[in-house]
Amino acid sequence: MLNIDKLRCADRRTLARGITLLESTREDHRQQAEALIQSVMPYSGNSIRIGLTGVPGVGKSTLIETLGNHVISRGHKIAVLAVDPSSTLSGGSILGDKTRMPTLATNENAFIRPTPAGETSGGVARRTREAIVLCEAAGFDVIIVETVGVGQSETLVSEMTDMFIVMLLPGGGDQLQGIKRGIVELADLVIVNKADSELQSKATLAAADIQQALGLIKPRYPDWQVPVITSSALENKNIAEIWTSINDFRTLLSSDGRIASRRRQQAKTGLWMETQNLLLSALKNNQEVGESLSRLQESVTNGEIPPTIAARQLVSKFLDGK
Numbered sequence: 660m661l662n663i664d665k666l667r668c669a670d671r672r673t674l675a676r677g678i679t680l681l682e683s684t685r686e687d688h689r690q691q692a693e694a695l696i697q698s699v700m701p702y703s704g705n706s707i708r709i710g711l712t713g714v715p716g717v718g719k720s721t722l723i724e725t726l727g728n729h730v731i732s733r734g735h736k737i738a739v740l741a742v743d744p745s746s747t748l749s750g751g752s753i754l755g756d757k758t759r760m761p762t763l764a765t766n767e768n769a770f771i772r773p774t775p776a777g778e779t780s781g782g783v784a785r786r787t788r789e790a791i792v793l794c795e796a797a798g799f800d801v802i803i804v805e806t807v808g809v810g811q812s813e814t815l816v817s818e819m820t821d822m823f824i825v826m827l828l829p830g831g832g833d834q835l836q837g838i839k840r841g842i843v844e845l846a847d848l849v850i851v852n853k854a855d856s857e858l859q860s861k862a863t864l865a866a867a868d869i870q871q872a873l874g875l876i877k878p879r880y881p882d883w884q885v886p887v888i889t890s891s892a893l894e895n896k897n898i899a900e901i902w903t904s905i906n907d908f909r910t911l912l913s914s915d916g917r918i919a920s921r922r923r924q925q926a927k928t929g930l931w932m933e934t935q936n937l938l939l940s941a942l943k944n945n946q947e948v949g950e951s952l953s954r955l956q957e958s959v960t961n962g963e964i965p966p967t968i969a970a971r972q973l974v975s976k977f978l979d980g981k
Contacts, residue, residue, distance in 0.1 A: 669798040671770050677793050681786040696789050699796035706795045707909050710816035712806040713826030718852045719805050720759040722892040727763045729898050730801050738770040738799035740790055788819050788929050818928050821918050822847045822908050829862035844876050848904050854889035862889040947980045
């Protein structure tokens with residue numbers, strides 16, 4: 660069993676072991692992980708949870724490192740859960756975010772955990788919710804979930820964080836760079852990164868265009884006008900302004916209980932997502948379903964029956980076996 664006292668003292672090795680336990684698929688490990696989460700729940704919830712997404716190459720890791728060092732200098736502890744794309748061969752992380760945050764990774768007040776996304780969609784790993792709780796219990800009061808990238812399903816990260824940040828690049832034609840409108844509608848802060856040297860003017864123009872576009876979208880919160888900030892992580896430009904916006908957002912939504920209400924709704928969403936995952940796993944591992952699966956899959960691929968009927972037959976087999 661993990662040493663809870665060491666975890667509560669922000670021992671990074673113990674925290675890393677705890678998250679490894681959470682991610683394990685072994686049944687005995689799952690039982691230990693559930694007991695661990697249950698035991699640390701009273702110590703969780705005292706952080707600002709930030710989701711951060713953006714197109715590949717926008718500089719997410721560099722900005723997180725610069726922002727993280729700034730946050731630590733203000734007396735905070737920061738945990739970064741960097742969800743990487745997964746290799747189709749090994750299932751391991753491809754990008755290795757920890758190697759791209761060298762100074763933050765060695766700071767005793769920071770914890771960085773790269774995690775392969777695996778088969779989970781939405782830009783997050785299956786155990787990201789539990790990992791957030793564990794990091795909070797270890798005393799980290801700023802949690803950043805860096806997602807895989809930007810796509811139609813990336814909105815899932817907004818369902819487990821308090822604030823959702825979208826990062827963009829200056830220039831490149833369409834200022835939203837192919838990001839779905841739904842992603843932008845969820846943004847609580849937009850950052851136009853790499854606003855340095857010859858890209859400065861393009862970044863300023865992009866920020867103005869994005870601000871105008873946001874004015875045409877119904878805001879998530881009527882009393883919060885989504886800021887659009889140009890920044891340069893390499894030049895430490897406007898990093899303090901980003902942190903100020905994060906604090907302003909947290910103060911506004913904490914004052915009337917909206918963050919607490921949002922977290923309650925997120926917990927409910929997490930319940931149903933985990934229920935779906937467990938039921939799907941049980942269905943796939945059911946012996947009677949397995950005996951019918953190959954035959955039904957072949958019938959579907961040959962166009963003999965539609966997927967809806969095949970799915971209903973599989974579920975009926977599963978339920979009858981119960």
